[in-house]
Amino acid sequence: MDLAGESTARREAWRRRVLSLAAAVAVAFVGLLGQLWYLQVLEGGKLQELSEKNRIRIRPVAAPRGILFDRNGLALVDNRPAFTLSLIPREMDDRDTVLARLSVLLKIPMRELEEALERVPPESFRPVRVRRGLTLEEVTKVEERKLELPGVVVEVEPQRVYPTSTFAAHLLGYVREVSDEQMKQGRYRRGDMIGQSGLERMLDEYLRGRDGGERIEVDALGRPVQVMRREEPDPGAQVITTVDRRIQEAAERAMAGRAGAVVVMDPRNGDVLALTSSPAFALDRLTGNLEKEDWLKVVRDPLTPLMNRALQSQYAPGSVFKVIVAAAGLQEGSLTPMDRTYCNGEFHLGRWTFKDWKEGGHGHVDTRAALVQSCNIFFYQSGLKVGPAAIARYALDFGLGAPTGVDLGGERPGLVPFLDGRRRGDGRGWQAGDTVNMSIGQGQLLVTPMQVARMMAAVANGGVLWRPRLVQRVERVDGTFAYSSSSKMTGRVDLSPVVWAFLRQALSGVVNEGGTGAAARIPGVDVAGKTGTAQTVAKSSSAKGQDHAWFASFAPAHDAEVVVVVLVERGGKGGQVAAPIARQVYQAIFLEKVAMVSLGGDG
Amino acid sequence: MLRVDRRLLKNVDWPLLGAAFAIVLLGLVCLSSLGLGRGGSGLAWRQLMWVGVGAMALLAVVTFDYRSLVRAAPALYLLGVGLLVTVFVLGRTVSGARRWIHLGPLTFQPSELFKVIFILTLAWALTWRRAPQQTSRGTLGWIIALIAVPFALVVRQPDLGTALVLLPVLGAVLLGVGVRLRILGALAAAGVALMPLAWLALKPYQRDRLFVYLDPFRDPLGAAYNVIQAKIAIGSGQLLGKGISGATQSRLAFLPERHTDFIFAVFAETWGFVGCLVLILAYGVLIVRGFEIAVGTREARGRIIALGVTALFAAQTLINLGMVTGLLPVVGIPLPLMSYGGSSMVVSFMALGLLLSVRMRQFQ
Numbered sequence: 001m002d003l004a005g006e007s008t009a010r011r012e013a014w015r016r017r018v019l020s021l022a023a024a025v026a027v028a029f030v031g032l033l034g035q036l037w038y039l040q041v042l043e044g045g046k047l048q049e050l051s052e053k054n055r056i057r058i059r060p061v062a063a064p065r066g067i068l069f070d071r072n073g074l075a076l077v078d079n080r081p082a083f084t085l086s087l088i089p090r091e092m093d094d095r096d097t098v099l100a101r102l103s104v105l106l107k108i109p110m111r112e113l114e115e116a117l118e119r120v121p122p123e124s125f126r127p128v129r130v131r132r133g134l135t136l137e138e139v140t141k142v143e144e145r146k147l148e149l150p151g152v153v154v155e156v157e158p159q160r161v162y163p164t165s166t167f168a169a170h171l172l173g174y175v176r177e178v179s180d181e182q183m184k185q186g187r188y189r190r191g192d193m194i195g196q197s198g199l200e201r202m203l204d205e206y207l208r209g210r211d212g213g214e215r216i217e218v219d220a221l222g223r224p225v226q227v228m229r230r231e232e233p234d235p236g237a238q239v240i241t242t243v244d245r246r247i248q249e250a251a252e253r254a255m256a257g258r259a260g261a262v263v264v265m266d267p268r269n270g271d272v273l274a275l276t277s278s279p280a281f282a283l284d285r286l287t288g289n290l291e292k293e294d295w296l297k298v299v300r301d302p303l304t305p306l307m308n309r310a311l312q313s314q315y316a317p318g319s320v321f322k323v324i325v326a327a328a329g330l331q332e333g334s335l336t337p338m339d340r341t342y343c344n345g346e347f348h349l350g351r352w353t354f355k356d357w358k359e360g361g362h363g364h365v366d367t368r369a370a371l372v373q374s375c376n377i378f379f380y381q382s383g384l385k386v387g388p389a390a391i392a393r394y395a396l397d398f399g400l401g402a403p404t405g406v407d408l409g410g411e412r413p414g415l416v417p418f419l420d421g422r423r424r425g426d427g428r429g430w431q432a433g434d435t436v437n438m439s440i441g442q443g444q445l446l447v448t449p450m451q452v453a454r455m456m457a458a459v460a461n462g463g464v465l466w467r468p469r470l471v472q473r474v475e476r477v478d479g480t481f482a483y484s485s486s487s488k489m490t491g492r493v494d495l496s497p498v499v500w501a502f503l504r505q506a507l508s509g510v511v512n513e514g515g516t517g518a519a520a521r522i523p524g525v526d527v528a529g530k531t532g533t534a535q536t537v538a539k540s541s542s543a544k545g546q547d548h549a550w551f552a553s554f555a556p557a558h559d560a561e562v563v564v565v566v567l568v569e570r571g572g573k574g575g576q577v578a579a580p581i582a583r584q585v586y587q588a589i590f591l592e593k594v595a596m597v598s599l600g601g602d603g
Numbered sequence: 604m605l606r607v608d609r610r611l612l613k614n615v616d617w618p619l620l621g622a623a624f625a626i627v628l629l630g631l632v633c634l635s636s637l638g639l640g641r642g643g644s645g646l647a648w649r650q651l652m653w654v655g656v657g658a659m660a661l662l663a664v665v666t667f668d669y670r671s672l673v674r675a676a677p678a679l680y681l682l683g684v685g686l687l688v689t690v691f692v693l694g695r696t697v698s699g700a701r702r703w704i705h706l707g708p709l710t711f712q713p714s715e716l717f718k719v720i721f722i723l724t725l726a727w728a729l730t731w732r733r734a735p736q737q738t739s740r741g742t743l744g745w746i747i748a749l750i751a752v753p754f755a756l757v758v759r760q761p762d763l764g765t766a767l768v769l770l771p772v773l774g775a776v777l778l779g780v781g782v783r784l785r786i787l788g789a790l791a792a793a794g795v796a797l798m799p800l801a802w803l804a805l806k807p808y809q810r811d812r813l814f815v816y817l818d819p820f821r822d823p824l825g826a827a828y829n830v831i832q833a834k835i836a837i838g839s840g841q842l843l844g845k846g847i848s849g850a851t852q853s854r855l856a857f858l859p860e861r862h863t864d865f866i867f868a869v870f871a872e873t874w875g876f877v878g879c880l881v882l883i884l885a886y887g888v889l890i891v892r893g894f895e896i897a898v899g900t901r902e903a904r905g906r907i908i909a910l911g912v913t914a915l916f917a918a919q920t921l922i923n924l925g926m927v928t929g930l931l932p933v934v935g936i937p938l939p940l941m942s943y944g945g946s947s948m949v950v951s952f953m954a955l956g957l958l959l960s961v962r963m964r965q966f967q
Contacts, residue, residue, distance in 0.1 A: 015898050017779050018910060022894040025917045029887060032921065033880070035928045039838040040876040047838025215831075 059216060060127065060191075063209030064158040066236030068172060068199060070245040071271070071472070075163075077172055082159035083134035085142065085152070086127035089117055092151035102152055105141055106131070119180070120190065127153055129177070129191045133288050160287050166280035168248055170308040171241075171408075171470070173198020174286035196286075197306070199239065199470065202407055206474045206482050209236035237482045240472045242271035250588030251276045254581040259303055260548075260568040261310035261449040264585060267457035267560045269487040270466025272406065274585075275450075277309040311404075311411040314446035315567060318532030318574065319374045319516075320552045321395075321441025323459060323503060326371060328394035329386040330499045337502060340366045343377040347436070354380055354436055357533065371506040372515035374531060376440050383439025388430060391438060392418040397493045398455040399465045400447050405490060406468040415446040442535060453565040456552045458493050459507070460528075460560035462500050465491035504528055508557035511579075519579035520553060522586055524593045528560075529553025529582065531574035546570040551578035555586060562589055614963040616896065622888040623940060623955055627654055629882055630941035633870050636847045637862055646862055646943055653945040657952030664956030668964060672957075673904045676720075676727035680749070683720040686713035687756040712946035714757045714765040719953050721769055722911035724749065725776050726904045743782065747790070764936035768918050775914035776907055779897070833868040834929050844875030862943040864935055867927045883924075890917050896962045905961040912958045916951075 039047065068076045085106070092098050095117075103110045108131060116130045134142075139154050146152075160175050176196050178188040188194060194208065195201035212233035216226065244264075251262040255278040264274035281298055298305060307313060329335025345361030347354040356362070356376040362369070370378035383391065395401065401416035417425040417438065424430055425444035437443030450468060458465050466487060473484035507528035510517040516531040532550030549571035554560040564582045571577035587594055631654070635647035664672075672679075690713055728746045750773065757766045777787060839845070862869075871879050893913030900906045916939055923938040925931035937947045 011901070013781065014779070014906065017781065018894055018897050021775055021778060021910075021914070022891070025890060025894075025921070028917075028921050028925075029883065032924050032928065032930070033883065035930055036837070036871070036876060036879050039834060039928060040841050040871065040879070043838050044841035044876075047835050048841055 061212040063233035066207035079158040169280035173200035210234040248274040254584035263453040267460040316534040317441040318534035320532035417444040460554035463493040516575040528557035549577035661956035715946035726907040771918040837871040840872040
């Protein structure tokens with residue numbers, strides 16, 4: 001470029017523009033110097049004095065955590081004020097003495113106090129919480145010796161309180177201080193209480209709210225002189241769940257002392273009315289002060305109370321699966337209601353012998369009777385007729401082998417073998433014996449109680465697969481919705497209406513016509529269901545190898561309002577163990593109807 | 604390549620270099636005073652190492668003719684954008700922002716490096732059709748498009764500080780090359796109008812963080828506390844300062860960022876108003892020399908680089924000091940040449956290198 005050619009006028013214009021920019025910068029610098037003059041010379045003396053005895057204390061004001069309600073507006077969990085013991089590292093001049101005194105006074109191990117302080121810089125001005133839920137007595141002790149305990153403060157914070165220690169534990173989940181691991185995500189502050197499992201965790205962002213804080217000036221003794229500024233906390237949003245507290249309580253009562261799960265669902269929209277896993281963990285203990293040993297005890301418990309068996313455990317469905325074999329056969333035409341067989345208790349395939357659960361067999365059975373009495377021999381034969389491909393396809397159609405998408409984390413997908421139409425779950429070739437096993441829900445089939453509930457809901461409502469819904473909406477304090485969800489259909493099973501009617505009628509027979517589910521019979525309510533007894537392999541001597549008991553049901557049989565699925569781990573026979581539990585749940589649900597019948601009403 | 608022309612050496616801008624090293628020295632003293640009573644002054648040593656790296660980077664930049672760097676600008680631009688994208692893939696999250704890339708034991712902040720690339724890109728884009736005076740609307744639009752991509756990436760990290768520094772640099776350069784104020788105003792208005800879009804892309808907790816940036820009192824435990832304490836520290840320095848051993852306010856307690864973004868508070872408490880005058884004088888010399896170089900350069904690319912670098916230094920210094928003294932909301936911007944931090948130090952030296960390079964080749 002020919003630089004000499006640049007005109008003087010252009011150079012002058014450039015010069016002028018650059019100089020005006022420089023002038024703007026100069027003005028800004030003068031303003032800056034003015035502010036420095038103001039701070040350091042005019043205000044200097046005052047600020048100097050402030051710095052001498054500068055004891056501005058920051059007091060966090062914790063936001064109350066949002067409350068979870070059931071579908072009728074009853075609280076599932078609530079808050080109450082609790083005392084928290086905190087240390088302000090910066091104000092602890094003689095740290096070891098103060099910690100030693102505190103340790104003796106409240107019988108807190110010295111190690112615990114030191115550990116809490118090690119995680120923050122030694123001159124931090126923010127209170128470090130060391131213990132929550134102090135008793136009134138402990139608070140008094142600390143307040144009385146306040147002068148000897150510089151840097152020790154007691155704050156009042158809202159804390160979770162639960163109706164009972166284990167109520168809906170897996171559903172709600174527990175709340176604990178953010179862990180070192182979670183701190184790395186960068187979205188929490190040390191000492192934040194966050195949901196660690198269940199809905200508390202899934203909805204933590206809504207429930208947590210935003211902490212406020214107070215900046216207070218204190219004198220040398222730590223007494224507040226004035227509140228310089230206060231920022232009110234934003235309370236967390238409220239969650240309206242689909243759960244019915246009454247049904248949830250009934251389900252938990254019915255499961256007391258057993259290991260297993262109960263899922264109650266509305267087949268008309270997929271709302272989860274109750275979800276319990278047993279044994280449950282103690283919410284209040286996990287949320288409060290927990291010693292390491294106690295925590296390890298919970299984690300190492302062979303009964304795994306932290307696991308949500310309704311979605312995180314997979315079981316063979318046992319005879320519950322016969323519903324799918326029957327549906328596949330009837331719809332595909334390989335099975336008709338008129339098919340009959342003679343069951344003598346044994347079935348031979350090559351050199352293998354498969355037995356019925358009933359010694360001596362059921363005698364003559366047709367399709368309906370085979371379902372009602374859960375005849376294995378009939379289904380061994382039917383399974384071979386229907387074929388593994390059709391059975392697997394219908395199983396997938398009914399939502400098995402895939403997570404249901406319920407609003408809780410950690411859901412397992414289950415397993416429908418016969419992969420790519422020829423392999424078993426373990427990759428080995430498919431044998432006719434595998435088909436026989438699958439026909440009665442054994443072999444490599446795996447399902448979760450939640451999947452079975454969705455499947456039964458589809459039988460009850462004529463084929464609609466719902467995404468199980470746990471949360472109706474999340475409401476902010478000002479009444480606006482932070483989140484709301486409507487029922488979502490995730491699939492549809494197309495069977496002829498005749499087949500649906502047949503299935504429902506047969507399942508009603510299971511309970512009401514002396515079938516295997518007779519123990520679930522309730523006068524006044526037409527319960528329909530299918531029992532299942534899933535054989536377990538005794539892998540170790542400690543697990544006795546008793547069978548898992550299933551009862552998957554809905555009621556009323558022809559206009560279902562509710563699905564109840566019960567699984568009892570190593571409970572024995574489904575009809576003897578699981579069905580009576582379902583009965584208790586139905587009694588709670590249909591309280592009025594049951595009462596009317598027993599009073600001689602017309603039901 | 605390292606054969607430096609004798610005539611070039613004659614044109615080294617010693618006042619500029621002197622001012623820069625004076626600032627660096629004051630910063631090192633400040634950092635080592637922070638180490639007192641805390642067992643060693645590792646910060647100052649590490650910073651000194653970065654100064655060494657920076658000086659080498661400066662030499663490297665100076666040996667190149669800046670015009671060849673401008674020619675390489677498209678490649679550098681792609682590299683810079685690539686690095687910014689890499690941050691999202693491999694980056695390490697520190698207090699909610701992804702700004703750093705790990706290189707073995709070191710971390711590296713691509714958004715810092717992009718400041719220099721940004722200036723080179725501007726110089727290239729404004730001159731590649733030869734006549735910078737005729738900045739048509741088309742050229743302007745194409746520059747905006749060129750800059751929008753990396754800008755969005757930086758905002759998304761979120762590194763609001765860097766984004767905020769790039770804007771005045773862009774504004775100064777565009778004003779310098781003769782874009783009318785009216786058009787710049789329209790552009791600014793359009794930018795403001797587009798803000799809600801960016802807003803939608805942020806996660807709730809990121810929005811919260813932005814709120815705190817804009818209004819520190821939203822987070823009474825965090826930023827606002829820093830500002831108050833910084834004010835007390837600065838003010839308590841009074842006219843002559845408390846000296847290294849007396850500056851308890853800043854050495855003890857308060858800010859997590861006292862060695863980085865808030866280092867000026869430490870300095871002001873230690874050396875008082877008089878010390879601040881000296882420091883600001885040093886920045887003043889640096890910036891005034893920068894403007895002089897810009898005025899004295901006749902070659903178009905050199906002018907834009909000189910003006911851009913000067914604007915970068917001025918904007919960073921003013922925004923940082925304004926924030927520490929409580930005149931501006933708290934945004935994460937380091938004080939150039941003084942705040943602790945490798946990326947910032949090295950990049951500042953590279954920018955200085957560009958300025959020197961333009962000055963040395965002014966009369967070629």
